[in-house]
Amino acid sequence: MKRFLTLSLAALSVVSFVGCEPTEFKEGVVMAGGQYVSAATLNKGKQIYQEYCMACHGVDGGGDGVASKGLQPPPRNFKLGIIKFGNVVSGELPHDDAIYKALKHGLNGSAMLPWDLKQDQMVAVWQYIKTFAPDTWIGKDKELGKKFDREKFKDPFTIARRQQAIELGRKIYHVEANCQSCHRGYVTEAEMNLMSKELTGDEYGELEEDFYKLKIQESDHGYAVVPPDFTWHELRSVRADKAVEDIYVRLLGGVGGTAMPAWKDTLEDHKIWALAYYIDYLRGYKNSAKRQNFVARMKK
Ligand code: HEC
Ligand code: HEC
Incomplete structure (x- = not known):
């Protein structure tokens, strides 16, 4: 996997040097919840994705990257647009901070480890990942679910x-x-x-x-x-x-x-x-x- 990552990095720098990557984003998009994401953010997210995430989550986000073989559970297939551990009732679209929590802390007992990414890197890579499931995420008509507000939790036992x-x-x-x-x-x-x-x-x-x-x-x-x-x-x-x-x-x-x-x-x-x-x-x-x-x- 290490070797693969080095190779893909080398390939990336060639592409950016030549400056003609075919699927580069030219325009921003409006994501679910009305959030505008610029082309620059998506392009940055793509680069981070290819560097750190693609080996498991796959070139097209299908969960079928070269390092995914035999992983139990398998890496998420982002094309399906289904998130397991949101901060909403399952089936509703989760808010971004639930994903940042998974990135920061990893998902215990799976190959999804904690990532030491800066906030702007987490934002960029997750916005890019959304583009794998445009029917779920892209469009101003799409609404996010009702978020659980931890500030308002009242534990009756303590x-x-x-x-x-x-x-x-x-x-x-x-x-x-x-x-x-x-x-x-x-x-x-x-x-x-x-x-x-x-x-x-x-x-x-x-x-x-x-x-x-x-x-x-x-x-x-x-x-x-x-x-x-x-x-x-x-x-x-x-x-x-x-x-x-x-x-x-x-x-x-x-x-x-x-x-x-x-x-x-x-x-x-x-x-x-x-x-x-x-x-x-x-x-x-x-x-x-x-x-x-x-x-x-x-x-x-
Ligand atoms: C070594 C393999 C591996 C790498 C590399 C990896 N992941 Fe994952 N990822 C997984 C696995 C496995 C799961 C599924 C865990 C599960 O089903 O509980 C997962 C799940 C996820 C989820 C779904 C969370 C949810 O609640 O459904 C997101 C989002 C995610 N990964 C983002 C990323 C990002 C962003 C990167 C790169 C910074 C990355 N992953 C790199 C293996 C990996
Ligand atoms: C119809 C089947 C079903 C029932 C009923 C059910 N669960 Fe689950 N539960 C699952 C499955 C499947 C998973 C694993 C999902 C995964 O990790 O992909 C799970 C996962 C969990 C998790 C782990 C979440 C995590 O972060 O890994 C907890 C906690 C849990 N269940 C608690 C409960 C409790 C408490 C009840 C009863 C109030 C319950 N479950 C009833 C099917 C069920």
Whole structure:
């Protein structure tokens, strides 16, 4: 890959020296949300893209670059115009700052590493990437989604009532939201029946055969996706120092183009916070000697 990058760099400088690159942008465009992007910005973005991003994301943004082979998950296919980790309800168009967050911090557990780019470089490269999906991004008629405003978040638990949040989150996860229909369950049959009785008045009965298994899901990205086991996998969009808040955002909005739903209008707000604390608690078992005992209790 290193050699490839050097080669493409050499090719680029020849082109700019000759000054006749065929697909150079001559005009600016208006992007979704009414944002005007100049030709100079797009050309700068293209150069950055070719230097740093093309090896994985491909010449035309198709996610099929020379370094993409065998990557799991595969690099995003930008032609589809679908973003997974936006700051809006999935399906709506995300605001640029959600992408800058992914660029700055990377997407954990994937080949998408953190990039040390300056703000103007991030702006340029992301505006250029939008041109791979003009039907999604270009045109003043296109609107961005309603952004989640972190400033206005009100965590009803805070760290002081963390334990209470975890207890509630465990119940919501398994009984009300049935998250284990895609992800896996993290309680025993006895615990499941107790929680179910308490919340619904009825016992749950026998656990399904696949209660403790991850259920692979189709996606709009052209490949199947694995719902993470929170005690095992990295969470792509979750930063260690802001875990509960980042998980809360993900639960509000879901994961674009995948089966992971947006819970914003399905569950009450305090229950989504409780789930965020519970998922963060499960994350604590990752790389911990305690994980073995925790999951060993749960066999089917
Ligand atoms: C080594 C391979 C690699 C390189 C180089 C790379 N990416 Fe990625 N990128 C990925 C992978 C893999 C994903 C998909 C992760 C996932 O599906 O969770 C991704 C996803 C993305 C996403 C989608 C985020 C979302 O929420 O859907 C954006 C935007 C992105 N990359 C931008 C860039 C930019 C800009 C560069 C260059 C500065 C770059 N990438 C370089 C591998 C790479
Ligand atoms: C219909 C299937 C389905 C259901 C139901 C579901 N999920 Fe997911 N979830 C997924 C899939 C698929 C992914 C992985 C998407 C990807 O990374 O491409 C995912 C990813 C996640 C992530 C990781 C986000 C990241 O940054 O990597 C979290 C957290 C999550 N789900 C929590 C939950 C919780 C909590 C519930 C219940 C309230 C739930 N999910 C219900 C399918 C589902």
